[in-house]
Amino acid sequence: MEEDKTLRKMAEAFKELANTLNQCPDGEEARLELAPFSRACSLVSPLFRCLGIAFKFAELDYVAKVNDLADASRSILTLPVMMDGDIEANCVRRAGSHTRNLLRVKRGIDMVKVLFEHILSSEGNSLKDAASKSYAQVFAPYHGWAIRKAVGAGMYALPTKAQLLSKLKEDETSARIQMQSYIASATAVVMYIDQLFISRKLGIDW
Template identity: 25%
Template sequence: MCAKPFFFCLLRSSNNILCNRFKMDSAEDKFCLREVLVSFKSCLLNDDKDVLVEHYLTGWKGLVRFMNTLGTVFSFVSKDAVTKIQIMENYLKGDNGERYRTLRSMVEYELSGNLVDLTKRSSHPDSGCRTLLRLHRALRWLQLFLEKLRTSSEDSKTSTLCSEAYNDSLANYHPWLIRKTASVAFFALPTRNTFFEVMNVGSPDVVVEMLGEALPYVSKVYDFTQELYVQRNLLDLP
């Protein structure tokens, strides 16, 4: 771990990615937008009335690969997302894994069993409800950012697009230092075309078309989660 404060480590690493074409170390880790599309499309159950947690996590793994292609710029989100994904996968593999098969069954199980810290973190600091809420908040940011990329012009500043998406979503849950660090790090983001190259599906026109196909499914998953958490008063879990 870098001995210097996270702020300076992030800035130093971010400088190394300017004007570069980003590549992953192996084919297994290579991001592909099509895989994210399939995962989030597969999430939805019963006419969009429930979400399969396993496919949700698979979609998130794809989004983590996307963030990792950009070096450390998004590490303040991707590292936390990896931790949250591991927690949820442990629930799925555990003795009560069937209870965590869908988002609705997880919420009902944890609330009925008093397995959620509703007002302060105490006996259940890593409940499934709280863990998935953190992924849910970050998903909104990526959803907004990718939509801005899709609808922007070729010469649009990705730093501005990303900052706008962040300020409208995830920034509301971050302390000042992280917000400041993020706003500076975003200046190291590559061009729109470089982002599209990272998505590994073809030309910019093909990427725009596929984003137009994928993002509605991401939105449906987000909207269902948001509605369920509103109904059960879970949006402000500590």
């Protein structure tokens, strides 16, 4: 399987999303289109795969929910329109709703951002500390005991930093540049999605 330029594709796609958000006039709600958003999110999936068994649950869950949003993008133009449709249908919190899936996908984007932050700030070749901290920060509060235990066990099978970069076909310098770019752009996208939920009084902790 070719993982060539996974990091670059991710970074570029999220940079385009962030640029779209930045172009929105002050005081107006940005209308991020669902199709480019779901495409950008799908480019993150190979990274979960590279992390191995510890993040298998995240990969499977994330891919299924991104696919749902991609399907929805055939008939729904923007994220706000999608959410407002679910609010109108009174199905926001129902399992399988687009809005619920968006919240889960947002956590996947956020976890990768936090993982990259920890990787860039840590020394050495182990990913265990960075992966454990990012999981604990983003996913663990929403997972039951069984999943947390399985993830903890899987942390011992993580690739090393060198192995991850090799799988991604990057060297330290190029990886750092792409990770920093993704962190900046994903931060803007995550904040935007959080604001969509908060402005509609839906909350983000569920």
